[in-house]
Every structure is written in structure tokens, then in C-alpha cells.
Amino acid sequence: METTFQELETMTPKDSNQRRANIGGLTYSLRIALAGNPNSGKTTIFNMLTGAHQHVGNYSGVTVEKKEGILRRNGREIIFLDLPGTYSLSAYSQEERIASETLLTGTEQAVLYVADAGLLERSLLLAAQIREMGQSMVLACNMMDELHAQGHDLDFKRLSKRLGVKALPTVGTRANGIDELFSSVEKAALEDPAPPLHISYGPLLDPALGELGDLVERKHPEVLKNYGVAPARWMALMLLEGNAIAWEAFDGLPENIRQEAQKICDETTERCAAGDKRVEDIIAVERFTFCRDVVRECLLTGDKTRARMTLSDKLDTVLAHSVWGAVAMIAVLYIMFNLVIFVGAYPQEWLEEAFAWLSGRLREILPDGFFCSLVTDGVIDGLGGVLSFVPLIIILFLLIAILEDSGYMARMAYIADRLFHFFGLHGTSVMPYIIAGGIAGGCAIPGVMATRTMPSPMEKLATMLTLPYMACGAKLPVVLLLAGTFFPGNTANVLFMTVLASWAIAFIMALLLRLTILRGESTPLVMEMPPYRWPTLRSILIHGWERTWMYLRKAVVVLLPVSIILWALMTFPSLPAEQALEFDNQKGQIERKMQISGVTGEQKAELREQIDKIEKEQEAAGLRHSIAGRMGLLLEQFTSPVGFNWRTDVALLGGVAAKEAIVSTLGTAYSLGSEIEEDDAPLSALLKLDPSWNAGVAMSLLVFVLLYSPCFVTLVVIRQESGSWKWVVFSILFNTALAYCAALLVYQTYEIWGKWL
Amino acid sequence: MKTNSISLSSLKKGQKGHIVKIRSQGELGRRIRDLGLVPGMNVTMLGRAPLGDPIALRVADTTVALRKREATFILIEQ
Structure with missing residues (x-):
């Protein structure tokens, strides 16, 4: 069913020098990929490790967010890449494709896998796949506090041995175990990776995996030339599952190689079908059984209460x-x-x-x-x-x-x-x-x-x-x-x-x-x-x-x-000189009146009001004359059936730039040039007074x-x-x-x- | 196929069963398996959403939601 660690070591490890060569000039820095299921607390761990030193971008050609954190430690640059949270390494979604391809290229020296310690069985499914791929891995069993609260613990030594990883307890939200995680990851990235994890897929699939593996590794090694990390067995597994990324490896190669591989896959599918079985089911069941066995061996059960799920269940009975x-x-x-x-x-x-x-x-x-x-x-x-x-x-x-x-x-x-x-x-x-x-x-x-x-x-x-x-x-x-x-x-x-x-x-x-x-068809909801x-x-x-x-x-x-x-x-454009002059002349006349001796305070105030009125009229004429005003006036004939005047049109044009601009533009349009004589009245009052407005x-x-x-x-x-x-x-x-x-x-x-x- | 297997969607609230077969291939089959819904697993029906669909299930300590349509692809035995 499954292999012990000793057996793992007898398999040929990937040559470390060849592996490093793939990283090219980047050997001075260490690249670590963070992987894990959604909701495993991966992002929390990422934030704890990298703090504010994050860089958010996109993977080329797709809209999946690429988060990187760069740190210096012991004179070395360490780059953490936060892979999208996925449940597997299939090629159906952009996220999975990216996770899978990034790991296959071999640019990352180690994977920091974040697992929810309370859901270890399910979490290990993806971890096992990454280990089958042959990546060095540090396994962070996160949210250990919740597991402890249930009275359980984990045998980390055994867990490490069974998966060929360094397994550690962490509590991301309290930064527990982050320092140890850091050193382990650094160590894992510098050391040669443990041999790929070997899971047995039973008498129906194992022979086919051997045959396919042989085909891509010995008979036609050119199939694997584009991948930095891809043990033959992993490729065989992906081919058997019909994973698009794996089949792309044959692109540009003689057609007979693809046909050879296809023949093995077809025969296997037929053999399974004869026993009313499916290749995907067998792979899923065997991998799950492997993970369950690992958890069974490593989980140190205390009392049998499952506090977290119970509380969550209680909430769900209502929510x-x-x-x-x-x-x-x-x-x-x-x-x-x-x-x-x-x-x-x-x-x-x-x-x-x-x-x-x-x-x-x-x-x-x-x-x-x-x-x-x-x-x-x-x-x-x-x-x-x-x-x-x-x-x-x-x-x-x-x-x-x-x-x-x-x-x-x-x-x-x-x-x-x-x-x-x-x-x-x-x-x-x-x-x-x-x-x-x-x-x-x-x-x-x-x-x-x-x-x-x-x-x-x-x-x-x-x-x-x-x-x-x-x-x-x-x-x-x-x-x-x-x-x-x-x-x-x-x-x-x-x-x-x-x-x-x-x-x-x-x-x-x-x-x-x-x-x-x-x-188009509606997408299934499986969540x-x-x-x-x-x-x-x-x-x-x-x-x-x-x-x-x-x-x-x-x-x-x-x-x-x-x-x-x-x-x-x-x-702009501002009022033509002669029009502006007219307003100025009017204002000038009133100002002169004010300077005549013998004018009472009351009369002065009245004159001041007249000046204000002229200024407002001037602004109104100015706004009408401006580009925005003219655009608004042009649009007014189209918007009168919906009840908008030219000021509203100007504001709506501004709103295309940003919706916040609507009210402020309307405000500017009215206070800059309102024909209504209300000094400093709020916009609301101005609108109420304007006859072109109603409910x-x-x-x-x-x-x-x-x-x-x-x-x-x-x-x-x-x-x-x-x-x-x-x-x-x-x-x-x-x-x-x-x-x-x-x-x-x-x-x-x-x-x-x-x-x- | 065994005669006494029924579709997962016909389970009532609180009822249990174990999965015998997943009848969907490709992406949907993969999504279902990824969440631990693989042959041999025990499932418990937790309930339905307010408008009757989707349904919530308990599988290996996790709660999984899926639409009735998807649940019909999963065969179980009680």
C-alpha cells in the first residue's frame, strides 16, 4: 500500500547540481513557495513571515494574484511566493494550473506547505501530491491550538518520516512556531530534496505507471526536458489522469511518442472499466487512504471530543x-x-x-x-x-x-x-x-x-x-x-x-x-x-x-x-474681453457710488449686494461660455425628456471620470455660477429654488x-x-x-x- | 452497479451513508474528489439551504456544500 521512508531512500534522488542549474543565476537567493488549501491560514503565515515586505502583482497573462515577499536573512535573499490556495494540482482552474506549473519548473527550492492541523487528512491530499512531485517540503501543521483544545496532539517525528518532510506545529494567528519554520525552510531549500513520495496505486494502475514512467524517462527523455522537477512517476500519474499540463509535454515532439503514451492510458482505462472502476477514482481513493493511514499513525488522540466542529455545527444549525x-x-x-x-x-x-x-x-x-x-x-x-x-x-x-x-x-x-x-x-x-x-x-x-x-x-x-x-x-x-x-x-x-x-x-x-x-451552462457549486x-x-x-x-x-x-x-x-475659455469689461464697468460704477461721501452704512450694504449679484451673473455667464458649459448646453436638448438641465449634464459627464464628481461638480456648477440670489446657500437649497428641478x-x-x-x-x-x-x-x-x-x-x-x- | 445504491441527493437531513461511486468525470469529478468525497467515505446529510438547494454534507470532519444536481452524480449506500 505505502512505502516506508527507508524504501524511499533507495530510489535515485534528483541530482542536486542539475536541479540548482535550473535556477540559473538566482542561486544567491532562495525561492520558497507557500502552498496549501484555501482556509488553511496560509496567508496568515505568509504575512507573519514576510511582514510588510510584500510585492503584489499578476502572473503573466492571467488575472491570478501573485504575492511575493522578499527578505534578507544571514546575508541571503529569501523570496517567498504565495501560491494560490487550491485543493489539488489538476489543470482545471487558472489557480491550479499556476500552482502546478510553478512547482514543475523547479524555480522554487522548497515548498512551505500550510496544513490545517484539525483537517489533516484532507490537507495532506495536496501535500502528498507535491511530495510525489519530488519537492523539498516543510509541513506547517497550522492552528495547532485548535487541535490541542480538542485534547489531541501530533507525532511530528513520525509525520516527518512518513512524508519525507520536516513537519512542525504552528499557530499562525499568534506567530507561534514562525522562527522554527523560518530556519527549517532555509535548511530545506539548501539541502537536497528527499526522494519523491511513492504511493502505491494498486495492481490496476502501478504497472501502467511503471510503463509510462519508463516511456518518458528512458525511452523518450525529451518529454521531461522542459521541467525542472518532474519525476517520471509523477508525470505518468498526471498523464493517466488526463492532466492537460502533462499532455502539453508532447507538444512539438514526434506524434508517435504521444500515441505510445495514449495507448498505455487507453488500455489502463479499459482494464479499470472492466471491473466497473475509474482511473480517477482509484487514484483519489488510494491517495486518500494513504493520507488517512498517515494521520491515523500520527494523531495522538486524547479524549474523543471534537470541540471545534461541535461549536461550528451548533452555529450552523441556526446560521x-x-x-x-x-x-x-x-x-x-x-x-x-x-x-x-x-x-x-x-x-x-x-x-x-x-x-x-x-x-x-x-x-x-x-x-x-x-x-x-x-x-x-x-x-x-x-x-x-x-x-x-x-x-x-x-x-x-x-x-x-x-x-x-x-x-x-x-x-x-x-x-x-x-x-x-x-x-x-x-x-x-x-x-x-x-x-x-x-x-x-x-x-x-x-x-x-x-x-x-x-x-x-x-x-x-x-x-x-x-x-x-x-x-x-x-x-x-x-x-x-x-x-x-x-x-x-x-x-x-x-x-x-x-x-x-x-x-x-x-x-x-x-x-x-x-x-x-x-x-452557457451554469457552473456547479462544490464548496x-x-x-x-x-x-x-x-x-x-x-x-x-x-x-x-x-x-x-x-x-x-x-x-x-x-x-x-x-x-x-x-x-476656460473665459468670457470674451468685451463681455467681461461690461460686468467690470457695472461693478466699477457701483463701487464709485460707494465711495461718494455721505453714503450711509445701509446704502453701502445694498450696493455691496448689487456687486455680489453682478459677480454671480458674471460667473454664470462664464460657466455657460466654458467648454463644459457648452457641452452641457449641447446635451441639454437630448436630456430634457428625462428632465436634466445643462448643469446636471455637466455633472454627469464628470461622473464618468468618478461618481464622486457628480455632487461636487453640481456644487461647483451652482456656486460658480448660480443665477439664483442666495448667498452661500447649500446646494440642496439651491436645487429647491431652481424651477427646473422637482421630485x-x-x-x-x-x-x-x-x-x-x-x-x-x-x-x-x-x-x-x-x-x-x-x-x-x-x-x-x-x-x-x-x-x-x-x-x-x-x-x-x-x-x-x-x-x- | 449494485442495486441498493441511491443518489446522495435523496438523503434526508440527519441520514448517513457511504459513497460507492462518483458518476461525473472531468472537472466536476475532480472538484468532488478534491473535497474528500471519494468512494468509501462516510457522509452525513446536514441540511438544505433556505430555498431547498444547495445541500450541506459532513465528510471527514469538513462541511461541504453542493447543489442537488451535483449530488445526483454521487451514489451512496446506506
């Missing part, structure tokens, strides 16, 4: 219950919604006040003119609008991190899968939707990025293209402004209705997409529901910060230039803002994650057309309704 599960999920979402909106409102208000104060101070200090206008109207008002929403986003992303790290997110996918499935989506669409603003106040950028881990391309695209309809944090100011102005006292209800509407529309559009351009765990503060902060940073980076990198461009568009316009604009083209950065991310400009163009045109039709429906219904009443 995954067929009735209470749904109730609990709605309650969780409702609580999150309230926390984000109402708790987030306080720091948001403070920040808004701070920016207003800063803007005011600068206006006093800086001399009047273009520069002052650029800094205050352009940069501070523009950025302030975004940055004041950061606390809200931070709260949301921290809450989402808690959901993920505690294991509840998997239950949400479980509970909502049926609903999502009905609309052509997948249980795993839940998280991207919520991040993008499903409970109000997210951001589509990390939302689109979160679709990465989704298993199927069609459902991923459908999720990615519909999640920009969600009420993201940048759309909230528009909702709050319009609700506060036209539906006073009902702000919370309007917000809630908006969120519900965004879900409904996203679902309907997803279904439409899946029935038309994104037609582990990890045991509930207390999330650590550190992991929540790291997790929450990663997404917040995506949002903040947008603020700085995109919004700053956008604010400046928008300001310029609204300022119908407000509803129409709300719908339009919810649905129209995603912002610039989201479009860039859609390009990146979908790999095609096609979907970018689609998002701009389709979403805007949809928004227009929906707004038209809302506005015209309101108008007709109004006439009837």
Missing part, C-alpha cells in the same frame, strides 16, 4: 438552517447597512467640515485669481467629496473582512446560491456584489477584482458587468442629496429603496445577459464551508486595508487630475446615476479582469442607454401622473 439561515443573513446585512450608513456618517461629517474649513482658509490666504480657484474649487472640493467617504468605505470593508475571515461569507454563498443561480449567477457572486455596494457604500473597483476567484468565465463576466449597478459609496452623496432635498424626512427609506432597486436591476440584467450574449473562527484583528486590518487602498489610490491617482481637468473645462427630476436622476456608465477606474479594472476592451465599450454604451431609458420612463410617468392629479 445555515433552511429557515433561520435566511433570517440571520438578512439580519446581518441589515445590521451592516446601518453600521455603515449611520456610524459612518459621523466621521464623514467631520471630514467634510475639515475640508470646508481648509478651503475657506485658503481662500483668505491665497490671492484671488485662477490659482486660488484651482486649489479651492477644483482640488479641495473635488478631493474632499471623495475623501469624506473614506471612513464609510473603511467601515464597510472591515465588516466584509470579518465576514470572510470568520467563515460566514461561505454560508452567505450557500444560502443565496439558489437565488443567484436562478438569475444565471453563482453563490460566489454574493461577495463581489456586496463589496461593490450591495448593502450601500462599497466600491465597484474591489468588487470587480473580487470576481477573480469565481470559477466560471460566463458567471464571472455576468457578475462583473452587473455589479456596477450597485449603490457604491460614490453614488451615495447623490442619493442623500436628492433624497434630503426632495423627499425630506424620508432619506433612509429612499436609500433603502435605491439599494433594493439596484439589486433588482442587477439581477434582471444578469439574467438577460446569461440568456443572450453570455449564454467547502470552513469551520467558524474568530477573525484576528491583524488579518481584518490587512484584508480591509487592501480594498480600502484600491479606493484611496483611485482618489489620489485619478481624482486629482480629474478635478483639475473638470475645473479647467468649467473655467420627478430627482427620481429620474437617481435612476440614471445608479445605472449609467461605470466610472473610469472601474472600466480599467473591467478591461484588466475580462481581458477585453469589448466589455468596456459594452459597459459604457449599454449601461448609459439603459440608464436613459429607465430615467425616461420614470420622468415621463411622473409628468403624466402630475397632470392627471
Whole structure:
């Protein structure tokens, strides 16, 4: 059944010099790959090992995140590569392909495998595969505290011996065992690897594995020439399983070699079928049996209680219950919604006040003119609008991190899968939707990025293209402004209705997409529901910060230039000299009047008001004359059926750059040049006074803002994650057309309704 | 095929069985096996999601969720 370590040593080890040669000029540094199942605590260990020295990028050609941490230790450079969390080394998903190919190339000198000590049997399945591949390995049995709490322990000596690895206990969340891990990994990377693990696959498969191994190792060694680490038996196993990566080894070689291999595989399959068996089943069963035997030998059982699963099970009897599960999920979402909106409102208000104060101070200090206008109207008002929403986003992303790290997110996918499935989506669409603003106040950028881990391309695209309809944090100011102005006292209800509407529309559009351009089979849902765990503060902060940073980076990198461009568009070209002169003359006349002796204080105040009025008129004329004003005026004829005036159009144009720009542009458009005589009135009051605004316009604009083209950065991310400009163009045109039709429906219904009443 | 084997999807909450055969190949078969659902393993039906689908199972100390459709590919004996 299985081989002892002594037997392992009799097999020829891979020549260490040849192995190092594959690493080329990189021998001065050590490369360690971190592998493990999802939820094994691999990322926590990675963070503990590398701290802040991380570099996040992408594997070339795919959207799988590549995380590396570089450290110096004992004068040597050590590079940790965090491989994607997978359950096996098949070639079905991008993640597995990358893990498999990275290990096969032999660029990593050792693998640090992180296993969940409480689920050792299952965790060892992948570890065994990596050892069968012949990699040096250090096995970190993580979350040992949970195993100890159950009264169990592990025989690490025996475990090390059985797998040909160095096995160690760790508790990633408390950094226990990290130092030992470090030294062991360093040692493993410098030493020759132990011979590959040999698992027997029984009388049906072992002869075929021998034959195939012989074929690729002795008869046609050119098959293995592209791989740094690939023992013949491992290749044979992959070929027998029909693994695409293994069969690619024959590409470019004479066809007869492939046929020879194919013949052996076909014969084996037939022989198995004769006994009503399948090759994949035999491999899976034998490997599992091997792992179970190892665990049985190495697990030192104390009393038989299984504390962790019991507690987790107790929670699941409610949280995954067929009735209470749904109730609990709605309650969780409702609580999150309230926390984000109402708790987030306080720091948001403070920040808004701070920016207003800063803007005011600068206006006093800086001399009047273009520069002052650029800094205050352009940069501070523009950025302030975004940055004041950061606390809200931070709260949301921290809450989402808690959901993920505690294991509840998997239950949400479980509970909502049926609903999502009905609309052509997948249980795993839940998280991207919520991040993008499903409970109000997210951001589509990390939302689109979160679709990465989704298993199927069609459902991923459908999720990615519909999640920009969600009420993201940048759309909230528009909702709050319009609700506060036209539906006073009902702000919370309007917000809630908006969120519900965004879900409904996203679902309907997803279904439409899946029935038309994104037609295709639905992807199976086969998912582990990890045991509930207390999330650590550190992991929540790291997790929450990663997404917040995506949002903040947008603020700085995109919004700053956008604010400046928008300001310029609204300022230039300035009024022609003769028109400006006319205003100046008018002002001059009044100023002269003020200087005449004998003018009373009361008269002076009246004259001052006249000057202000002229200044506002001048600004209004200026804005109309500017490029943005002209664009708005041009668009006004198309947007009058939906009730938007040219100022709204200017703001909506700004909103394509970033949705935060809508309210601030509207504000600038009104305060820069309002024909209404209300000094320093808040935007809400100005809108109320403007005769071209009413509740119908407000509803129409709300719908339009919810649905129209995603912002610039989201479009860039859609390009990146979908790999095609096609979907970018689609998002701009389709979403805007949809928004227009929906707004038209809302506005015209309101108008007709109004006439009837 | 043995006559007394039934589909996993027909198990009721709390019922147990052991897997005798996985009838799906390729990627789905691999996903199912990766989570420890291999012939010979004991499974316990834990319950259904609020809308009747997916179902939750206990296999080798882990909780696994899969849709009823996928569960029909897994044959068990009680």
C-alpha cells in the first residue's frame, strides 16, 4: 500500500547540481513557495513571515494574484511566493494550473506547505501530491491550538518520516512556531530534496505507471526536458489522469511518442472499466487512504471530543438552517447597512467640515485669481467629496473582512446560491456584489477584482458587468442629496429603496445577459464551508486595508487630475474681453457710488449686494461660455425628456471620470455660477429654488446615476479582469442607454401622473 | 452497479451513508474528489439551504456544500 521512508531512500534522488542549474543565476537567493488549501491560514503565515515586505502583482497573462515577499536573512535573499490556495494540482482552474506549473519548473527550492492541523487528512491530499512531485517540503501543521483544545496532539517525528518532510506545529494567528519554520525552510531549500513520495496505486494502475514512467524517462527523455522537477512517476500519474499540463509535454515532439503514451492510458482505462472502476477514482481513493493511514499513525488522540466542529455545527444549525439561515443573513446585512450608513456618517461629517474649513482658509490666504480657484474649487472640493467617504468605505470593508475571515461569507454563498443561480449567477457572486455596494457604500473597483476567484468565465463576466449597478459609496452623496432635498424626512427609506432597486436591476440584467450574449451552462457549486473562527484583528486590518487602498489610490491617482481637468473645462475659455469689461464697468460704477461721501452704512450694504449679484451673473455667464458649459448646453436638448438641465449634464459627464464628481461638480456648477440670489446657500437649497428641478427630476436622476456608465477606474479594472476592451465599450454604451431609458420612463410617468392629479 | 445504491441527493437531513461511486468525470469529478468525497467515505446529510438547494454534507470532519444536481452524480449506500 505505502512505502516506508527507508524504501524511499533507495530510489535515485534528483541530482542536486542539475536541479540548482535550473535556477540559473538566482542561486544567491532562495525561492520558497507557500502552498496549501484555501482556509488553511496560509496567508496568515505568509504575512507573519514576510511582514510588510510584500510585492503584489499578476502572473503573466492571467488575472491570478501573485504575492511575493522578499527578505534578507544571514546575508541571503529569501523570496517567498504565495501560491494560490487550491485543493489539488489538476489543470482545471487558472489557480491550479499556476500552482502546478510553478512547482514543475523547479524555480522554487522548497515548498512551505500550510496544513490545517484539525483537517489533516484532507490537507495532506495536496501535500502528498507535491511530495510525489519530488519537492523539498516543510509541513506547517497550522492552528495547532485548535487541535490541542480538542485534547489531541501530533507525532511530528513520525509525520516527518512518513512524508519525507520536516513537519512542525504552528499557530499562525499568534506567530507561534514562525522562527522554527523560518530556519527549517532555509535548511530545506539548501539541502537536497528527499526522494519523491511513492504511493502505491494498486495492481490496476502501478504497472501502467511503471510503463509510462519508463516511456518518458528512458525511452523518450525529451518529454521531461522542459521541467525542472518532474519525476517520471509523477508525470505518468498526471498523464493517466488526463492532466492537460502533462499532455502539453508532447507538444512539438514526434506524434508517435504521444500515441505510445495514449495507448498505455487507453488500455489502463479499459482494464479499470472492466471491473466497473475509474482511473480517477482509484487514484483519489488510494491517495486518500494513504493520507488517512498517515494521520491515523500520527494523531495522538486524547479524549474523543471534537470541540471545534461541535461549536461550528451548533452555529450552523441556526446560521445555515433552511429557515433561520435566511433570517440571520438578512439580519446581518441589515445590521451592516446601518453600521455603515449611520456610524459612518459621523466621521464623514467631520471630514467634510475639515475640508470646508481648509478651503475657506485658503481662500483668505491665497490671492484671488485662477490659482486660488484651482486649489479651492477644483482640488479641495473635488478631493474632499471623495475623501469624506473614506471612513464609510473603511467601515464597510472591515465588516466584509470579518465576514470572510470568520467563515460566514461561505454560508452567505450557500444560502443565496439558489437565488443567484436562478438569475444565471453563482453563490460566489454574493461577495463581489456586496463589496461593490450591495448593502450601500462599497466600491465597484474591489468588487470587480473580487470576481477573480469565481470559477466560471460566463458567471464571472455576468457578475462583473452587473455589479456596477450597485449603490457604491460614490453614488451615495447623490442619493442623500436628492433624497434630503426632495423627499425630506424620508432619506433612509429612499436609500433603502435605491439599494433594493439596484439589486433588482442587477439581477434582471444578469439574467438577460446569461440568456443572450453570455449564454452557457451554469457552473456547479462544490464548496467547502470552513469551520467558524474568530477573525484576528491583524488579518481584518490587512484584508480591509487592501480594498480600502484600491479606493484611496483611485482618489489620489485619478481624482486629482480629474478635478483639475473638470475645473479647467468649467473655467476656460473665459468670457470674451468685451463681455467681461461690461460686468467690470457695472461693478466699477457701483463701487464709485460707494465711495461718494455721505453714503450711509445701509446704502453701502445694498450696493455691496448689487456687486455680489453682478459677480454671480458674471460667473454664470462664464460657466455657460466654458467648454463644459457648452457641452452641457449641447446635451441639454437630448436630456430634457428625462428632465436634466445643462448643469446636471455637466455633472454627469464628470461622473464618468468618478461618481464622486457628480455632487461636487453640481456644487461647483451652482456656486460658480448660480443665477439664483442666495448667498452661500447649500446646494440642496439651491436645487429647491431652481424651477427646473422637482421630485420627478430627482427620481429620474437617481435612476440614471445608479445605472449609467461605470466610472473610469472601474472600466480599467473591467478591461484588466475580462481581458477585453469589448466589455468596456459594452459597459459604457449599454449601461448609459439603459440608464436613459429607465430615467425616461420614470420622468415621463411622473409628468403624466402630475397632470392627471 | 449494485442495486441498493441511491443518489446522495435523496438523503434526508440527519441520514448517513457511504459513497460507492462518483458518476461525473472531468472537472466536476475532480472538484468532488478534491473535497474528500471519494468512494468509501462516510457522509452525513446536514441540511438544505433556505430555498431547498444547495445541500450541506459532513465528510471527514469538513462541511461541504453542493447543489442537488451535483449530488445526483454521487451514489451512496446506506
